[in-house]
Amino acid sequence: MKFNIATIPGDGIGPEVIEETIFVLNKVAEMHGHEFSFQEVLAGGIAIDKTGKPLPEETVEICKNSDAVLLGAVGGPKWDTLPGDQRPEKALLGLREVLGLYANLRPAVLYTALKEASPLRSDIVEKGIDICVVRELTGGIYFGERGRKKEGKMGEAAYDTEAYSVGEVERIARTAFEIAMKRDKRVTSVDKANILESSRLWRSVVIEVAKDYPEVTLDHMYVDNAAMQLVRYPQQFDVIVTSNMFGDILSDEASMLTGSIGMLPSASLAEGNLGMYEPIHGSAPDIAGENKANPIATILSAAMMLRHSFQLDKEAQIIEEAVVKVLEKNYRTADIMSKGMTLVGTKEMGKLIVEEL
Amino acid sequence: MKFNIATIPGDGIGPEVIEETIFVLNKVAEMHGHEFSFQEVLAGGIAIDKTGKPLPEETVEICKNSDAVLLGAVGGPKWDTLPGDQRPEKALLGLREVLGLYANLRPAVLYTALKEASPLRSDIVEKGIDICVVRELTGGIYFGERGRKKEGKMGEAAYDTEAYSVGEVERIARTAFEIAMKRDKRVTSVDKANILESSRLWRSVVIEVAKDYPEVTLDHMYVDNAAMQLVRYPQQFDVIVTSNMFGDILSDEASMLTGSIGMLPSASLAEGNLGMYEPIHGSAPDIAGENKANPIATILSAAMMLRHSFQLDKEAQIIEEAVVKVLEKNYRTADIMSKGMTLVGTKEMGKLIVEEL
Ligand SMILES: CC(C)[C@H](C(=O)O)[C@@H](O)C(=O)O
Numbered sequence: 001m002k003f004n005i006a007t008i009p010g011d012g013i014g015p016e017v018i019e020e021t022i023f024v025l026n027k028v029a030e031m032h033g034h035e036f037s038f039q040e041v042l043a044g045g046i047a048i049d050k051t052g053k054p055l056p057e058e059t060v061e062i063c064k065n066s067d068a069v070l071l072g073a074v075g076g077p078k079w080d081t082l083p084g085d086q087r088p089e090k091a092l093l094g095l096r097e098v099l100g101l102y103a104n105l106r107p108a109v110l111y112t113a114l115k116e117a118s119p120l121r122s123d124i125v126e127k128g129i130d131i132c133v134v135r136e137l138t139g140g141i142y143f144g145e146r147g148r149k150k151e152g153k154m155g156e157a158a159y160d161t162e163a164y165s166v167g168e169v170e171r172i173a174r175t176a177f178e179i180a181m182k183r184d185k186r187v188t189s190v191d192k193a194n195i196l197e198s199s200r201l202w203r204s205v206v207i208e209v210a211k212d213y214p215e216v217t218l219d220h221m222y223v224d225n226a227a228m229q230l231v232r233y234p235q236q237f238d239v240i241v242t243s244n245m246f247g248d249i250l251s252d253e254a255s256m257l258t259g260s261i262g263m264l265p266s267a268s269l270a271e272g273n274l275g276m277y278e279p280i281h282g283s284a285p286d287i288a289g290e291n292k293a294n295p296i297a298t299i300l301s302a303a304m305m306l307r308h309s310f311q312l313d314k315e316a317q318i319i320e321e322a323v324v325k326v327l328e329k330n331y332r333t334a335d336i337m338s339k340g341m342t343l344v345g346t347k348e349m350g351k352l353i354v355e356e357l
Numbered sequence: 358m359k360f361n362i363a364t365i366p367g368d369g370i371g372p373e374v375i376e377e378t379i380f381v382l383n384k385v386a387e388m389h390g391h392e393f394s395f396q397e398v399l400a401g402g403i404a405i406d407k408t409g410k411p412l413p414e415e416t417v418e419i420c421k422n423s424d425a426v427l428l429g430a431v432g433g434p435k436w437d438t439l440p441g442d443q444r445p446e447k448a449l450l451g452l453r454e455v456l457g458l459y460a461n462l463r464p465a466v467l468y469t470a471l472k473e474a475s476p477l478r479s480d481i482v483e484k485g486i487d488i489c490v491v492r493e494l495t496g497g498i499y500f501g502e503r504g505r506k507k508e509g510k511m512g513e514a515a516y517d518t519e520a521y522s523v524g525e526v527e528r529i530a531r532t533a534f535e536i537a538m539k540r541d542k543r544v545t546s547v548d549k550a551n552i553l554e555s556s557r558l559w560r561s562v563v564i565e566v567a568k569d570y571p572e573v574t575l576d577h578m579y580v581d582n583a584a585m586q587l588v589r590y591p592q593q594f595d596v597i598v599t600s601n602m603f604g605d606i607l608s609d610e611a612s613m614l615t616g617s618i619g620m621l622p623s624a625s626l627a628e629g630n631l632g633m634y635e636p637i638h639g640s641a642p643d644i645a646g647e648n649k650a651n652p653i654a655t656i657l658s659a660a661m662m663l664r665h666s667f668q669l670d671k672e673a674q675i676i677e678e679a680v681v682k683v684l685e686k687n688y689r690t691a692d693i694m695s696k697g698m699t700l701v702g703t704k705e706m707g708k709l710i711v712e713e714l
């Protein structure tokens with residue numbers, strides 16, 4: 001099969017990790033008779049430098065017309081002093097909006113080989129961590145009306161609106177239940193229904209959608225409690241479905257619990273097959289260009305792309321297994337290095353994974 | 358000195374832990390020549406049962422005219438099926454609003470004697486945890502306009518408004534800096550200024566207030582990052598100041614990291630000296646009336662009351678030290694019990710603390 005992939009190397013270590021990922025994808029294509037064609041586009045800081053805008057129209061057009069988008073990382077201190085609207089992260093928010101990427105899948109997986117890196121007590125991580133956070137990504141307070149008022153409660157005020165409509169909650173809930181069906185069939189919907197009207201709507205819609213998935217167990221949890229329970233007993237979670245804002249917080253917390261952010265991929269899905277895939281780590285400008293970055297999170301993001309946008313489940317699994325094998329052979333990039341392991345650079349890590357495919 | 362304290366035993370284990378706390382306070386009064394007079398009032402589930410309302414007017418009046426309010430716990434499954442507006446937690450929200458309790462102080466302290474209970478790796482908790490979360494408590498999305506709209510983005514919608522005005526941020530920031538001055542002189546202001554207009558206002562006001570506290574180091578952190586950093590390296594925080602919603606999430610996360618929620622007090626302060634003091638744990642209806650509850654969080658809340666509402670710093674410290682001594686003598690209630698320790702009930706724990714005063 002033939003697929004068109006728009007690549008956004010972006011800033012910092014982005015280009016390096018994308019390069020290794022393309023290397024892996026080309027090998028997979030060759031082995032399994034597929035054809036991946038890559039078109040590189042600009043977004044983030046580099047786009048600001050070259051075009052004056054974090055998300056040029058050309059990038060949007062090409063992404064829209066691709067089968068999937070693969071992104072490295074955007075941002076860095078160089079652009080941090082720009083006004084909000086011109087910052088690199090606007091590229092991310094813009095892509096989410098124009099591509100309609102309403103479902104953000106953020107797996108938080110503890111790799112057995114790396115379990116010592118988890119900040120949690122060993123008896124807690126003994127049983128592993130395998131959570132998939134399904135975060136709504138194009139609604140809520142991220143995209144609601146906001147502004148200033150001359151006269152608020154006590155002087156000038158600023159406001160933001162958290163809003164959710166039935167259709168928005170319905171589709172993200174459906175995504176979460178579909179994913180749960182392929183996992184441990186447990187969904188925890190996280191909200192603040194004791195306070196927020198939007199959470200009360202959220203909860204009632206999730207309950208409705210659940211009726212179509214009688215095999216899946218549904219729980220509801222308040223967001224404050226979820227933030228505690230994640231640290232206390234992460235195994236109680238299989239799939240967490242929640243709003244844009246709560247998902248931003250909880251998915252980062254869950255990722256940190258695995259101890260290896262350099263390993264974790266993410267997928268942002270639109271209706272249909274289009275998706276954007278990116279590592280959850282940042283652009284790490286301090287090590288950019290030094291062959292030190294860990295390409296695994298981006299390579300695993302490519303595996304998610306094969307699975308969710310191309311329906312190439314088998315090939316996705318082959319990549320994931322190759323990563324595990326390399327870790328089990330004790331190869332480590334600097335970010336996941338520990339005593340007795342073999343330190344390798346970005347390129348070597350890419351090559352090792354290709355060899356295990 | 359003479360102080361009037363309104364007590365709200367509330368539901369579940371509330372009455373038991375309040376009883377021990379009064380016992381401790383009376384002893385402190387006797388030893389140091391003060392007079393505490395207690396007036397018990399109804400709120401929460403018990404108030405619903407007796408008056409039909411979670412927060413009767415009489416309770417509000419008496420609290421308003423007291424020097425401080427001491428609360429046990431409210432809520433329980435018995436009232437969970439009531440409509441939102443008639444639930445026990447409405448009492449909390451109502452008291453915050455009518456008493457103007459804008460500053461919620463939530464210390465997350467790891468007691469050396471209990472460090473094994475922390476879910477974090479021992480090398481992380483080795484260095485201790487001592488964070489004070491200062492949460493804005495009468496503004497933000499908790500008290501903003503909310504409602505439904507027939508036509509939202511995709512069908513019927515519900516919305517909530519996060520709003521902050523300059524004066525609201527100013528006073529909570531000032532509280533945080535004042536507290537930092539008595540601690541390690543570091544404030545981390547947590548917001549989501551890359552997305553929210555209210556966060557941008559928040560950040561600029563905090564920066565202004567900081568100018569009056571040149572000795573205090575101020576940092577800004579996005580809420581998603583803060584949720585990660587708390588688990589990764591809690592020692593980087595001294596005082597965290599944040600909005601109502603973010604504070605709800607982060608203070609619970611921070612509490613859980615200490616591993617002993619049964620130990621943690623809280624204070625909710627109004628302008629002037631009035632404050633409401635309560636343990637952060639819930640009403641634990643499963644063990645209510647069995648002499649099993651841990652009264653320490655409530656006793657430590659009373660210590661906060663002495664410090665923040667009555668300016669009795671020395672007496673507060675005496676209570677806090679008594680608690681540490683009892684722990685060091687290896688006495689434990691069931692919730693913090695571990696091998697080799699001496700198990701005691703609620704009443705014994707109260708008595709042991711009184712003996713150490
Ligand atoms: C960069 C920022 C706008 C973004 C978000 O808040 O969504 C990031 O934190 C994320 O989670 O992808």
Ligand SMILES: CC(C)[C@H](C(=O)O)[C@@H](O)C(=O)O
Nearest residue numbers: 194195224446447449450605
């Ligand atoms: C019970 C609930 C309304 C309350 C809140 O969200 O403020 C609680 O979680 C708290 O933190 O005191």
